[in-house]
Amino acid sequence: MVSPERVAFELGLKPALRLYAEPSDAEQLQRSLLAAGHAVEVQPLSSGKRLVYVARTARDALRLRALESTILPGGPSRPAARNVLEAHRALGLALGYPSCCVEAFVGRVQRDVRRARDGSLAHEDFVAIEAAASNSRAHHAWLNPVPLDGGSTVVSFYPCALDCEAALALARELFAAFRSRHPGEAVVRHAALSTPLFLARDGTRRPPGGTPADVIRLDRWTCW
Numbered sequence: 001m002v003s004p005e006r007v008a009f010e011l012g013l014k015p016a017l018r019l020y021a022e023p024s025d026a027e028q029l030q031r032s033l034l035a036a037g038h039a040v041e042v043q044p045l046s047s048g049k050r051l052v053y054v055a056r057t058a059r060d061a062l063r064l065r066a067l068e069s070t071i072l073p074g075g076p077s078r079p080a081a082r083n084v085l086e087a088h089r090a091l092g093l094a095l096g097y098p099s100c101c102v103e104a105f106v107g108r109v110q111r112d113v114r115r116a117r118d119g120s121l122a123h124e125d126f127v128a129i130e131a132a133a134s135n136s137r138a139h140h141a142w143l144n145p146v147p148l149d150g151g152s153t154v155v156s157f158y159p160c161a162l163d164c165e166a167a168l169a170l171a172r173e174l175f176a177a178f179r180s181r182h183p184g185e186a187v188v189r190h191a192a193l194s195t196p197l198f199l200a201r202d203g204t205r206r207p208p209g210g211t212p213a214d215v216i217r218l219d220r221w222t223c224w
């Protein structure tokens with residue numbers, strides 16, 4: 001399945017990419033990106049996975065890697081010091097994410113990305129979607145960051161709202177480009193992003209059903 005974000009990068013609609021890869025896939029991915037003429041930097045993580053930064057110039061790829069070097073996922077828990085928040089902000093903006101969504105993310109880092117609104121601990125997806133949903137009048141499928149099939153999303157950041165105007169403008173552009181290149185896959189991806197789901201506190205996703213108390217109901221996706 002082709003990633004809409006990669007298509008967007010290749011068409012010049014996105015300044016850079018930040019991808020996760022399994023160690024066994026990282027080398028092949030790096031080779032294919034280099035063969036396509038992109039600049040690539042690979043960062044091993046403590047989990048064994050790799051972060052792959054893709055940019056148009058070697059300097060930009062290196063900058064992305066350097067920006068995240070002090071805030072890598074899986075590192076020791078860090079106090080939300082000013083330089084930590086600034087690194088998250090700079091990385092998000094360098095990846096082309098809307099500033100409102102970057103600021104919402106930085107706010108969660110400041111409070112702890114695993115701290116739900118009631119103060120209890122929860123999966124980062126739950127915390128981010130809880131905040132975004134409370135800020136939304138509608139849930140737009142193209143801004144769904146947690147599709148039920150676990151497949152690729154149109155945007156790779158948590159939107160500040162599930163109808164954030166800036167994120168939606170970007171998603172529309174990305175999805176139109178994706179659809180023009182891969183019409184069949186666009187239909188499949190649109191269906192996956194529109195599939196109703198319940199998101200549990202531990203981050204698990206499942207089809208709606210029953211009346212569970214502690215889930216976020218994402219069962220009314222719209223698209224306009």
Ligand SMILES: [Zn+2]
Nearest residue numbers: 100101160164
């Ligand atoms: Zn936003």
